[in-house]
Amino acid sequence: MPSTGAYSIMKKAPVNKIIQFSNVDGPGNRTAIFFQGCPFNCMFCHNPETIHMCSSCGLCVSKCPAGALAFDEGGKVVWDSGKCVQCDTCIKLCPHDASPRVTWMSVEEVLQQIRRCAPYIDGITCSGGECTLRSEFMTELFREVVRLGKTCLIDSNGSYDFEKDPALLEFSQGVMLDVKAAERSWSEKLISDPGDMVLKNLDYLKNIGKLYEVRTVILPGRDTENENTVRYVAEHIGDACFYKIIRYRPFGVRERFLKILGEEETDEAYAGRYASLARELGASKAYVV
Amino acid sequence: MSDALNIIQDPTLTYKQELLALARLGESTDDSLRYSDEYYEAKRKGALCDLNEGVMPYRPRYICPDYELLFKKGCEFLQLDPPKDLLEAVNVLEIFYCHVPSITSFPVYLGDLDKLLEPFVIKEDRAYAKKVLGLFLRNIDRVQTDSFVHADIGPEDSVTGRILLELTEEMQLAVPNLTLRYDPERTSDDFALACVKCMLKTAKPSFANHRMFVSEWGEKYAIASCYNGLSIGGGGFTLPRLRLYECALDAKSPDDFIERELPRHIDLQLEYMDKRVKFIVEQSSFFKTNFLVTEGFVKQENFTGMFGVVGLAECCNYLLGIEDKKKGFGMNREATELGIRIMKEIDRRVSEHEAPYCDAYGHRYRLHAQVGIDSDGMDDSPGTRIPIGVEPTMLEQLEVNEKFHPFFPTGTGDIFKFEETYIKTPEAILPIIKGSLANGLRYFSGYLENNDVVRVTGYLVKKSEIEKLRAKKQSLNNVTVFGMGAQDGGHALDRRVQHHEESSGK
Structure with missing residues (x-):
């Protein structure tokens, strides 16, 4: 289709990073593409620098010890990946939960990297941030990746109305969906969103057979919230897909949220109780990670 | 102090290691071969x-006997008849190994163990066969005390191959080195995956590009010593x-x-x-x-x-x-x-x-x-x-390797060290191995970051045995001392780790 071809040349998406070989972003060995930008703001986010787009405030520029950041002629902050030593000074400093280390890439540029990895991988996973903010870009990318004989997975927070985008799902093997909170009030606190769309997607994706796995983070000491979420998910997915019970880990969590969620990680036995509960409720493929 | 006295007074040498060192010393007294x-x-x-x-x-330097022939006609010199059952088969091999010389004085090639033993194994109860093979592996580890001792399996799946993998994982021995001859059409994913799991637990087997070796040597080739x-x-x-x-x-x-x-x-x-x-x-x-x-x-x-x-x-x-x-x-x-x-x-x-x-x-x-x-x-x-x-990155390392491996029919290889999470995702390693072998890699070795048995440069040592030498105690394995030297001088155990980057938990 000529129009999509033109799209792939013109349109670019902000890519935070591409991991060539990942063993934790879906089954087998996968190339994982992390897009910048997320509509949610989750308290336990481990990589908050992927939430917002850089506003070019420039606070990080003079602090970069490697001289990898500068202003361009238009006053925008630009990043030199060749000079960068990945010390993370910029993202630690950023008051906006953003990162200057983002590359705007075309579908073809991302594809070039995937083609290199293709002999060694099972497929790709788009993640973020929230990758569905780049749904058109992803659809285009997936179309090409499927032609390489590789599978495409979407790692999503569920904010996107998947029902309205059959083209995206056509080329995707499925969605790995985060369900962080089942109750509206708790969801608003935890992820800054009532979460209605997430729960809608849970049912929709399950019904059309595109739910690859669901993940819930178990927080220490939040018995009621944990149970409500796990119960909701388990009753809705049954044995349709994997259910990953993730232990809360304070690593990378922002200071202000550490005060609320605590600095202790969820212990394995505690998380295990919720995996057992999920299995009792019919989610036979529930397990702790 | 004379060299001989140094050898016999070295507290870290076992008796047999002293004997070999003295033999080398004796050999060095002649100079009739001149350059x-x-x-x-x-x-x-x-x-x-x-x-x-x-x-x-x-x-x-390296000798690769035709063990199939041994099983077919026995050995007159060693007064061994062709074996009729599993017990006889491993006994024949154990005896024969002691008479196969090499540069190290230990046999560097033990045979295609699965092929050799499968006809005997399948006639026995599995538990009994496993018991016998476990004793066989113990004999090899304690008698052929040198990590350049090498056995091969594959390309096909077999009962013997599976039992050997189970035992390798359970026994955690540095000897013998082990290679799977991998052929995409003959080696099932299931068997290859069992080999990956074993490799993560014990740093073996390695994966040899069977088609590449066959194209150079024909079907009757051995992987011996490190990866020769x-x-x-x-x-x-x-x-x-x-x-x-x-x-x-x-x-x-x-x-x-x-x-x-x-x-x-x-x-x-x-x-x-x-x-x-x-x-x-x-x-x-x-x-x-x-x-x-x-x-x-x-x-x-x-x-x-x-x-x-x-x-x-x-x-x-x-x-x-x-x-x-x-x-x-x-x-x-x-x-x-x-x-x-x-x-x-x-x-x-x-x-x-x-x-x-x-x-x-x-x-x-x-x-x-x-x-x-x-x-x-x-x-x-x-x-x-x-x-x-x-x-x-691992991808870039593989791409470079693939350019060079075809030059070396008598062996080359690279080693990849994996981070702990890979123990739960061996299926993430198999496509890497398959892809690289298809692209011209000759030989792939891997191990898990925190294992005791680790691959140094081509051979295996136990980190706990290196610690024994450091404490001036003896290590039964002749090669432990090389491992210590390579660790100290070449930082051989500090290779890059293929790890998962923090990517979930949004």
């Missing part, structure tokens, strides 16, 4: 290395090595190196090999009287010489004036291209050389990317490997 002055000069400079093979070879490809019923006469970094030190430019210094050193190494091969065949008694030869378990025409190289990375970096290894060979296209040019020249010159004997290979020697020895330190990386500590 040119230029050869000795290059050796003194460290540009050539004979791997301490000893000055008076009394056996080929050789003929079954034959072996390798000798393995000296060019230390390419030192070879380059007098070169004025890359062109000068390729036109002048490299050919000069190649020819000196060929001189060494020719003389040594002739001596082994014509002077020593091995090919005249050893029962392995007289009863046909090996044939002299199936032996070849292994032309070794090390330090290609450092050689290229030196010639291009690259001081920061992070920007050198493996990460730098110009340096890697120079490496290919150098390897092509070595390949061309060695293949033009008419070697004595080596009849089965058109009187030619075959190239080998030697894994390094403890005394190499950081000057010469193993074979054509990217130096430890500056490895790029």
Whole structure:
């Protein structure tokens, strides 16, 4: 289709990073593409620098010890990946939960990297941030990746109305969906969103057979919230897909949220109780990670 | 203090290790095998290395007996009849192994154990077969106390192969080294995955590119010692090595190196090999009287010489004036291209050389990317490997390897260290192995970061055994001391870890 071809040349998406070989972003060995930008703001986010787009405030520029950041002629902050030593000074400093280390890439540029990895991988996973903010870009990318004989997975927070985008799902093997909170009030606190769309997607994706796995983070000491979420998910997915019970880990969590969620990680036995509960409720493929 | 006294007073040597050290000392008292002055000069400079093979070879370096023949007709000299059941089969092998010489005096090739033993194993109850094979592996580990002792399995799945993997994982032994001969059409994913799981737990088996080896050696090839490809019923006469970094030190430019210094050193190494091969065949008694030869378990025409190289990375970096290894060979296209040019020249010159004997290979020697020895330190990386500590991403490392592995029929390989999460996701490793072998990788080894049994450069050691030596205690395995040296001098256990980056938990 000529129009999509033109799209792939013109349109670019902000890519935070591409991991060539990942063993934790879906089954087998996968190339994982992390897009910048997320509509949610989750308290336990481990990589908050992927939430917002850089506003070019420039606070990080003079602090970069490697001289990898500068202003361009238009006053925008630009990043030199060749000079960068990945010390993370910029993202630690950023008051906006953003990162200057983002590359705007075309579908073809991302594809070039995937083609290199293709002999060694099972497929790709788009993640973020929230990758569905780049749904058109992803659809285009997936179309090409499927032609390489590789599978495409979407790692999503569920904010996107998947029902309205059959083209995206056509080329995707499925969605790995985060369900962080089942109750509206708790969801608003935890992820800054009532979460209605997430729960809608849970049912929709399950019904059309595109739910690859669901993940819930178990927080220490939040018995009621944990149970409500796990119960909701388990009753809705049954044995349709994997259910990953993730232990809360304070690593990378922002200071202000550490005060609320605590600095202790969820212990394995505690998380295990919720995996057992999920299995009792019919989610036979529930397990702790 | 005399060298002999040093040996017999060394508290870290076992009795057998003392005996072997004294034998080497004794051998060094003869100098009837002489080389040119230029050869000795290059050796003194460290540009050539004979791997301490000893000055008076009394056996080929590596011997790969035809164990199928042993099982078919028995062995007259050892008074062994063909085995009729599993117990007899392992007993025959255990006895025979003790009479297979090598440079280390231990057998470097134990046979294709699954193929050899499968007919006997399937006649037995599985639990009984496992018990017998467990004792067999224990015998090998305690009697053949050297990590260059190597057994092969595959390409097909088998009951014996599965039991050997289970035992390997359960017993956590450094000996024997183990290789799966991997063929995408003959090796099932399920069996390959079982091998990956075992590799993560015990650093073995490694994966050999079966099709590549078959195209060079035919179906009857062995993976012996570290990762040496050789003929079954034959072996390798000798393995000296060019230390390419030192070879380059007098070169004025890359062109000068390729036109002048490299050919000069190649020819000196060929001189060494020719003389040594002739001596082994014509002077020593091995090919005249050893029962392995007289009863046909090996044939002299199936032996070849292994032309070794090390330090290609450092050689290229030196010639291009690259001081920061992070920007050198493996990460730098110009340096890697120079490496290919150098390897092509070595390949061309060695293949033009008419070697004595080596009849089965058109009187030619075959190239080998030697894994390094403890005394190499950081000057010469193993074979054509990217130096430890500056490895790029795993993908980039594989791509570089794939360019060089086809040069080395007598063996090369690289080692990848995986982070702990991979123990739960072995299926994430198999596509990497399959993809790289399909793209020209010859030999893939891996191990998990925190294991006790680890792969040093090509051989396996137990970290706990290295600690014994550090405490001035004895280690049964002859090779532990090399592991300690490689760890100290070459940082051989500090290779890049393939890890999962923090990517979930949004």
